[in-house]
Amino acid sequence: MTADVKIQIEREIDIIAARQAGRQLAGKLGFSSTDQTLIATAISEVARNILIYAHHGEIVVGAIEDGPRTGIQVIANDEGPGIENVELALRDGYSTKNSLGLGLPGARRLMDDFALASEVGRGTRVTMKKWRR
Amino acid sequence: MPVPILKQGDTLIASIVAALSDDDLLTFRDDLAQKIGSVRARGVVIDVTALDVLDSFATRTLRGIAYTAKLRGAETVIVGIQPEVAYTLVQLGLTLDGVPTALDLEEGLALLAKRRAAR
Numbered sequence: 382m383t384a385d386v387k388i389q390i391e392r393e394i395d396i397i398a399a400r401q402a403g404r405q406l407a408g409k410l411g412f413s414s415t416d417q418t419l420i421a422t423a424i425s426e427v428a429r430n431i432l433i434y435a436h437h438g439e440i441v442v443g444a445i446e447d448g449p450r451t452g453i454q455v456i457a458n459d460e461g462p463g464i465e466n467v468e469l470a471l472r473d474g475y476s477t478k479n480s481l482g483l484g485l486p487g488a489r490r491l492m493d494d495f496a497l498a499s500e501v502g503r504g505t506r507v508t509m510k511k512w513r514r
Numbered sequence: 515m516p517v518p519i520l521k522q523g524d525t526l527i528a529s530i531v532a533a534l535s536d537d538d539l540l541t542f543r544d545d546l547a548q549k550i551g552s553v554r555a556r557g558v559v560i561d562v563t564a565l566d567v568l569d570s571f572a573t574r575t576l577r578g579i580a581y582t583a584k585l586r587g588a589e590t591v592i593v594g595i596q597p598e599v600a601y602t603l604v605q606l607g608l609t610l611d612g613v614p615t616a617l618d619l620e621e622g623l624a625l626l627a628k629r630r631a632a633r
């Protein structure tokens with residue numbers, strides 16, 4: 382098994398490092414180059430959300446297995462302000478920063494599994510998975 | 515890392531060579547708006563061939579750059595969106611909202627020439 386890779390998100394260049402780490406692991410796990418791009422882009426979205434809304438946090442990428450299936454898991458974790466209405470935040474076009482509001486719903490479409498857990502005042506955790514085809 | 519802006523006839527050509535920081539993108543936008551005036555450019559080609567990821571933030575910024583250029587009188591074409599990146603943009607639900615695109619630099623220049631002839 383490959384070890385998890387943890388990237389602290391504090392500055393913009395950390396977003397690039399996180400998506401490169403995701404792409405690299407996905408490549409190692411045998412994901413197609415299209416899937417590598419989908420995974421890297423989903424990481425970019427959640428990492429940017431950490432930076433914008435929580436200012437700092439971390440991204441952890443790791444390999445996962447489920448019987449014969451191999452996949453990649455991405456966890457984005459922060460102790461920022463949290464999200465008041467998680468359902469709303471997952472809606473296309475919803476943004477409290479007047480930006481595109483496609484980060485969370487878009488990342489959900491790019492990955493196979495997507496879970497958003499958030500508590501106001503405590504933080505936000507996004508867990509996403511993609512399985513190798 | 516600043517984005518170099520080259521002049522070819524009345525067209526400006528800028529190749530984005532790496533993953534750019536927000537500051538780089540904003541500097542590029544301002545440089546471009548400035549240079550359109552100083553060289554009286556009528557067209558801009560932005561080549562994104564080297565970009566392996568275009569997320570919602572970068573796409574929105576590129577759109578903003580193209581609109582800024584247009585307000586300065588220069589039509590912008592974005593060229594070189596990689597196939598995987600194009601597919602990802604569709605999945606994300608992103609559009610370039612009317613900013614014309616072309617396969618590569620050559621096609622982008624041809625598109626600008628055609629549009630100018632039609633004006």
Ligand SMILES: Nc1ncnc2c1ncn2[C@@H]1O[C@H](COP(=O)(O)OP(=O)(O)O)[C@@H](O)[C@H]1O
Pocket residue numbers: 426430431434435459461462463464470471475476477478479480481482483484485486505
């Ligand atoms: N890590 C986070 N911490 C707090 N709020 C967040 C976080 N991520 C997303 N949000 C909230 O969810 C909304 C939707 O996020 P997203 O879909 O990425 O769109 P955008 O970032 O363009 O607003 C954001 O506007 C913000 O209010």
Ligand SMILES: [Mg+2]
Pocket residue numbers: 426429430483484485
């Ligand atoms: Mg976002």
